[in-house]
Amino acid sequence: MIDQGLEHRSAAVTEMPPELRHDVRLLGKLLGEVIAEQGGDDLLADVERLRKAVIAARRGEVSADVITEMVAGWEIERAVEVARAFTCYFHLANLAEEHYRIRTLRERDTEGRVQRESLAHAVQELGRERVEELLRGLELHPVLTAHPTEARRRAVVTAIQRVSGQLTEYNAPGRGASERAESRRRLLEEIDLLWRTAQLRSTKLDPLDEVRTAMAAFDETLFRMVPQIYRSLDAALAAGTGTRPPLARPFIRYGSWIGGDRDGNPNVTARVTREAVQIQSEHVLSALEAACTRIARTLTASAQFAPASPELGTALAVAIDAHPEVVSELATRSPREPHRQWLLFVANRIAATARRDLDLAYRSPEELLADLRLTQESLAAHAPRQAYGELQHLVWQVETFGFHLAELEVRQHSQVHAAALEECRAGGELSERTEEVLATIRVISWIQERFGAAACSRYVVSFTRSADDVAAVYELARHALGGRAPVLDVVPLFESGQDLENAPRVLTGMLEIPQVRERLEATGRRMEVMLGYSDSAKELGPAAATLRLYEAQEALTAWAAEHRVRLRLFHGRGGALGRGGGPANRAVLAQAPGSVAGRFKVTEQGEVIFARYGHTAIARRHIEQVTNAVLLASSPTVGERTAAAAERFRDLARQVASASERAYRALTEAPGFAEWFALVSPLEEIGSLRLGSRPARRGLGAPRSLDDLRAIPWVFAWAQTRVNLPGWYGLGTGLAAVSSLDELRAAYAEWPLFNAMLDNAEMSLAKTDRSIAKRYLALGGRDDFAQQVLEEYDRTRNLVLQVTGHSRLLENRKVLSRAVQLRDPYVDALSHLQLRALRSLRTEDLSERERERLSTLLLLSVNGVAAGLQNTG
Incomplete structure (x- = not known):
């Protein structure tokens, strides 16, 4: 089919690298075979007619009216089949480009030089001491959202991933002829299944479907990628990573609005929010148990060569007394391997945490970390590589994801709060919507009791117009729970042009709210403010919105300095360019001077989640680029240069x-x-x-x-x-x-x-x-x-x-x-x-x-x- 289409002599073809051209042609040819098998040679011929016509039209050789007539002459069913063919082609072309990008990243990584926009590059540019100083306050906080911009069904995404796996097999070096033939057959099989998979959803997604879809990014990419980032930074800071305590501290924290964002979405209820956190917890505890079990099973160091420290020996003895049936069995299976016994016991406790077995469960991630560090300290004396290798990855994963995976944030519109508060103050019968607002706050309290305040404490208020909109949430919390209100950090969201201009005045008003003052005292005067890119761009246009947002950042940064507040700006950016999209690292470097200060929080929306987190190598490159930009943007030299340019222009x-x-x-x-x-x-x-x-x-x-x-x-x-x-x-x-x-x-x-x-x-x-x-x-x-x-x-x-x-x-x-x-x-x-x-x-x-x-x-x-x-x- 479309492999022949690459013969047209455009700049795109002549510049296409050989490896990419090979994959695109291979996948296009196989798709053509599948189409001919399933739809007949006449369908493939119609696809080819249209393909050749649009290429000729690009060259000016055919009028677009000819194409209009051709398409109009087909039965609708035939037009549908042709549309399916081109859609499948794009899925395969995107896959080929992803594979090429991954190969390119790996080739650059083996060339022995520091990659641009990497963590090593940031250390090279700023110096180790400056980076270590910035690391003390460095925060990177991507927030996954369920905004509906992923047009592909999950079944289609899964089918594409299977094709991807077979393409990797097909291109693996050193394959024999029979192995290559089998790989080609398997590729055809998977492309055939992609062709047969319905492209359109037959039922509407509910919020928990969206939660489960996002979990695929965690299961397949994020959990493995995060420790690789920290390892990369640790290696850049000093030699000997993996043989010494790490210099890199965890700075990534994932957040999520999926199952928590109810602004304009009546399908997100208190029940959904509660279940969303439970689903997240199931996934992270399962991942932690699997990782701990894997490490334990490989940790076969004998007590003769890596004896347990007195502290670890005591901990094992206590565990035997408290849980003899569990620990005795482990000791029988792993005699004279104390570290292996202990980590297998830890894995058992993680599993018990997931099934809510209170006798064995961990009460908090901090308890788990204490047990892992006990293992590290014991190993460090005789086997430092075992202490700070894979085991350190697990420590970083616990520090990053806890038992809740991502902080679930709640968002609701200020007008909903105002209406609910009016009803509560009146003291009469409450409407269903107001009851739902109060139920949401009670669920936040339940989540904090179960997983800690880090799991859910931020409450974003859309269209914040005044400090009263923030105070309303705290008052509603009193109506919901009386004096037992949960920890709440209410985050104002400024979206319209006027609201962006008024933001400093609103923040000044917030300082008069007792609960805000309490939170500032408890958090070292930290405050978060969210800026909305989508609605401001829709209202003002892309250029005016970009410049208005920049001026808002400048004003908020000045306000924070004046009031001794450690401000973190939360950027509500979309994937498309009309919603604040574009390369994320360049967006960081374009922020107003002083507004980053080592802290960057941003939404990751829709198709962007799978584009950036669909493969570990691409995800790692994305996070390294953004972190590099955050570090550089936080340096005085870059800030001064940007400030001078902003003033001049x-x-x-x-x-x-x-x-x-x-x-x-x-x-x-x-x-x-x-x-x-x-x-x-x-x-x-x-x-x-x-x-x-x-x-x-x-x-x-x-x-x-x-x-x-x-x-x-x-x-x-x-x-x-x-x-x-x-x-x-x-x-x-x-x-x-x-x-x-x-x-x-x-x-x-x-x-x-x-x-x-x-x-x-x-x-x-x-x-x-x-x-x-x-x-x-x-x-x-x-x-x-x-x-x-x-x-x-x-x-x-x-x-x-x-x-x-x-x-x-x-x-x-x-x-x-x-x-x-x-x-x-x-x-x-x-x-x-x-x-x-x-x-x-x-x-x-x-x-x-x-x-x-x-x-x-x-x-x-x-x-x-x-x-x-x-x-x-």
């Missing part, structure tokens, strides 16, 4: 922001815009994809304004139209408002924020296709809106190229440019299929059966375009 930035916001609002707030947007995009149909448990829209019916839309479907739908408007609209007008091109170029060269903003816009523009986009925009019957969008695209593209000095988009991003160019023709194919369905659904009088069949085609194409663009919401 402040007026220029405000010019850009003001003009871009006016242009953005002129479009998005125009009468009829929301209705037009619903017509030109698959916005209404996206809800049928069953991407997540959260409703896609506030309220019922078609959107009347942007306020009715959540940021995720707003961005998702624009990506489907190939316009990607949330990632760049208004920036061209903003840049045009500055009279000096030289000043814009200087800002791009010297100011990390301005550089990242333009580079992210360039990525978004590169994924925009003007000719395809024009066809979508025409569906709305508003030539004025369509013309505004296309003119701003042309303006933005032209000025971004002028300012960056690039002759074409992504000229300096070779890998990304190659990926975009490789995919573009095949995304075009799916876009034409989607346009056929969308046009008919919008303009024709259809029977219910016809509408259902076209909706299936539309949703399949949505799924495929998401896979091809690798961006959804």
